[in-house]
Amino acid sequence: MTKDKKYRSSDWYNSKSHRRDTFIHRGWMRNQGHPNHLFDGRPIIGICNTWSELTPCNGHFREIAEHVKRGVYEAGGFPLEFPVFSASESNLRPTAMLFRNLASMDVEEAIRGNPMDGVVLLMGCDKTTPSLMMGAASVDLPTIGVSGGPMLNGHHKGEIIGSGTGVWKLDADLTAGLITEEEFVEAEASMSRSKGNCMTMGTASTMGSMVEALGMSLPHNAAIPAVDSRRYALAHMSGKRIVEMVKENLIMSKVVNKKSFENAIKVNGAIGGSTNAVIHLAAIAGRMEIDLKLDDWERCGKEIPTLVNLQPSGKYLMEDFYYAGGLPAVIKRLLDKDLLNKDALTVNGKTISENNLSSKCWNDDVIRNFDDPLTKEGGIKILRGNIAPKGAILKPSAASPHLMKHTGKAVVFESVEEFHEKIHDPNLDVDENSILVLKNCGPKGYPGMAEVGNMVLPQKVLQKGIRDMIRISDARMSGTAYGTVILHTSPEAAIKGPLAAVQNGDEIKVDVENGIMELLVSDEIIQKRLEDYSPVLPDIKSGYQKMYIDHVMQADTGADLDFLVGRRGSKVKRHSH
Numbered sequence: 313m314t315k316d317k318k319y320r321s322s323d324w325y326n327s328k329s330h331r332r333d334t335f336i337h338r339g340w341m342r343n344q345g346h347p348n349h350l351f352d353g354r355p356i357i358g359i360c361n362t363w364s365e366l367t368p369c370n371g372h373f374r375e376i377a378e379h380v381k382r383g384v385y386e387a388g389g390f391p392l393e394f395p396v397f398s399a400s401e402s403n404l405r406p407t408a409m410l411f412r413n414l415a416s417m418d419v420e421e422a423i424r425g426n427p428m429d430g431v432v433l434l435m436g437c438d439k440t441t442p443s444l445m446m447g448a449a450s451v452d453l454p455t456i457g458v459s460g461g462p463m464l465n466g467h468h469k470g471e472i473i474g475s476g477t478g479v480w481k482l483d484a485d486l487t488a489g490l491i492t493e494e495e496f497v498e499a500e501a502s503m504s505r506s507k508g509n510c511m512t513m514g515t516a517s518t519m520g521s522m523v524e525a526l527g528m529s530l531p532h533n534a535a536i537p538a539v540d541s542r543r544y545a546l547a548h549m550s551g552k553r554i555v556e557m558v559k560e561n562l563i564m565s566k567v568v569n570k571k572s573f574e575n576a577i578k579v580n581g582a583i584g585g586s587t588n589a590v591i592h593l594a595a596i597a598g599r600m601e602i603d604l605k606l607d608d609w610e611r612c613g614k615e616i617p618t619l620v621n622l623q624p625s626g627k628y629l630m631e632d633f634y635y636a637g638g639l640p641a642v643i644k645r646l647l648d649k650d651l652l653n654k655d656a657l658t659v660n661g662k663t664i665s666e667n668n669l670s671s672k673c674w675n676d677d678v679i680r681n682f683d684d685p686l687t688k689e690g691g692i693k694i695l696r697g698n699i700a701p702k703g704a705i706l707k708p709s710a711a712s713p714h715l716m717k718h719t720g721k722a723v724v725f726e727s728v729e730e731f732h733e734k735i736h737d738p739n740l741d742v743d744e745n746s747i748l749v750l751k752n753c754g755p756k757g758y759p760g761m762a763e764v765g766n767m768v769l770p771q772k773v774l775q776k777g778i779r780d781m782i783r784i785s786d787a788r789m790s791g792t793a794y795g796t797v798i799l800h801t802s803p804e805a806a807i808k809g810p811l812a813a814v815q816n817g818d819e820i821k822v823d824v825e826n827g828i829m830e831l832l833v834s835d836e837i838i839q840k841r842l843e844d845y846s847p848v849l850p851d852i853k854s855g856y857q858k859m860y861i862d863h864v865m866q867a868d869t870g871a872d873l874d875f876l877v878g879r880r881g882s883k884v885k886r887h888s889h
Contacts, residue, residue, distance in 0.1 A: 319558065320453075320882065321356040324427035333887045337427065350390045355558040357384045357551070358428035359393040360419060360448075362440040367400035369437035369509035369516060370460055372538060379544040380432050380458065383551025389430075389558070391551065396422055396447075399439035401515075409788065410760025412439040412446075412595075413864070413873045414856060419447025424882055429453065430558040432550060436460030436509045436538075438791070441519035442592035445528070446872070448564060449599035451882050454557035455564045456659045457529040458550045459520040461538035462511040462630035468502035474623035475510030476792025478503050480766065487736070488774040508538025511630040513622040515791030518585035519592060524639050525579035526572045527658035528564070531667050535638035537631050553660060562661065565600060565879070571653035573597055573604050574612045575664060578651055581616030581691030582642050584625035584709040586791025587799055590692055591761075594870030598877045606694050606703045606868050610827070613691025618709040619645060619680045624794040625709035626686050628678050636678035640671035649682060695798060695822070697830040698838060699810045702802040702868045704784070704829060710794040712780040716824040719832075720747040720782060724816050727752050727848045728764050736771040744778040747820050751811055752848040754786035754804025755864040755871045759850050759857055761786075761800075766793035782822055784829070786811055786867070798822070798829060800867040806847045807866075813841040 318326075324337045338351050359380050363373035377393050384391035397415040399408040423431055431451075433444040436459050448455045466473035482499055485491045509516035520534040530550055536543045573593060580589050590609060597604035619642060622628050637644075646652045647665055654665035673679045680686055687709045695704045708716070723742045725731035731750055734740055742748075748767050755761045765787035769778065783797045786804035803809030810831070814820070819832040831838065852858050863873040 319355055319429040321427040321429050322353055325351045326353055330887050333889050336889060355389040355429045355555050356427055357389045357391045357554050358423060358426060358431040359391055359434065360431055360444055361393055361395055361434045362398040364398035366403050367398040367437050368402060370398060370440060372507040373434050373460060376434055376458065376460060376547045379547035380551035383548040384555055387552045387555035389555035394422055399443060401438040406758060407760040407762035408439045410860060412443045413876060415443035416446035419444050420450045423448060423451045423453060424884060430554045431455050432554050433457045436516055438515040441523060442595060445596045446599045449596055450880050452563050452565050452879050453882050454554060454562050456550050456554045457523040458547050459533050461508050461536050461543045462517055463504060463508035464506040464537055464539065465511060465629045465631045466503040466505060468499050472629055473499060473503050474512035474629050475503060476514050476790050477512045477624040480793055484774055484779060487771050506539050510792055512624055512792045513584055515586040515588040517630050518589050518791055521579060521583055521585060521639050522576050522589055522593060525576040527567050527656055527664060530660055531640050532638050535630055535634035537634060557659060567657050567659055568600060570602050571656045573602060575652050575656050577609055577612040578616050578646060579642065581613040582646060583620040584618040584622060584690055587705055587707050588788060588791050590705055591867055591870055595872045598870050598872055601878055609692045610694045616690045617682060617685030618687040618690035619685055621678055621680060621686050624792055632678050636675035637671060637673040640668045641673040641679050643668040644671040693824050693827065695827050695829040697828055699814060699831045700801045700829050704798050704801040706798050706824060711796040715780060715782050715796040718782055719819055719821045720745045722747050722749045722814050722816060722818045722820055724749045724814055731767060735768060738772060740770060742770050744773050744781055748781060748783045749814050750785035750787060751805035754806055755867060756861050757804055757806030759861050761788050761871060763788050763790045765789040765799045766795055766797050802866045802868040806849055808842050808845055808847060810838055812845045813838040
């Protein structure tokens, strides 16, 4: 039996004009035991899997894939699983961000070059979500996202302990001499005690939320714990839905538009989401040819309080978030205040309003009301000035109120190596009023823009009980981190951006409310210093890293490679034989 509608995969498996190719494509697939009728013209669904034992957050994805397959078969499709580059936040050096764009290339070419009519993206760990979304966006087939879900809450010595956030706190306590090395190591197993990604509102959970807010997943995708049976049920239903999407020709560009990104920015503010969302959403928008700027974060996010009381901004963890109602409950509260674009479409064919208006919150301390927010201002603040003409960002919900307007003397580190060498030197001229400045850690300078922006405080400051200082860099920080940390300063020091001009003892004025970050030095002096400045550049002359350095764009535009921006579509004009 042949199907009435001809799908993309028919060019591989049902072509009458290229019989030899059809024989090759189908015949070799038969060696896996697939019977002939599976090639009768039904929708073929690619399952893009970032499973890897070296990406522990995604280590359970083989199980998730099996549940997706069940849903695909139920709907009359034919599921085929394929691997792609898996960027592990916890293992990859020098930084997983270096490989986000490489992974997106892998995803894009794997989808386009293979016989699939729709694709299910299995993603979880920080960079696996944007890399899959970016690659899929450039191809623009019917696409649905399935996240792996967060770990169960960590428990340590009678208290909850959150992924990443616990690391930064425990490390500060160790440096200050409050705990021993043995106590530090003991916390490892307490923190990571089940399958899944970070259970704080770090980058993994944030990007899972962004996928849901963009309309690219079924409701509740972001928060269901990895080990909860409902995670597997969602995977099953996603497999079923992608077949329907293929039949409807509901491609990614029909689901996601500028309104979708505006919704995602507002949701990010309400959840106290990761600063990394800024750079990842910009990159995804670039692939979709949607004009998303840093100013959109200020415009859309300024009215949004932080409602979700999760670490690193607040108290609870993702497991609590799900039991409280998950992202649908947050979206409902934003809808009730008329803050979202209600008619934004989602992958199930319904609007974001239709999906979430009946959602309920079951714990008002986990998901706060507008009259009792965690912080009055959520979202992301954009700072500009003579050392950040293209912008820098700060997350107010994780910052210290007393430092939001501050002038201090710069303590400068030209590289991350210099920082590690000097930060705990008792002779370092630094105190809690100083501003730590780290250079040459941006997209080109590191390379890859590592999560080193949340610099550890000097030991002598920590021993005074101080736990926050203003820190400025062209780097990123982990979504699990906290503090008054100014990031993504653009352009970066490695290309002689004005951050490079900052010297020890210079005064820097930070006024977050007014979006100001100024070096209190004349323009003439800044220009002269830049002329004399020799950037600390990576000594890389070949390979992917050389290509990355040559082509990576700056943080304010998403740090994608310049030749990857845009949609190239799904057509493959030539046959292989």
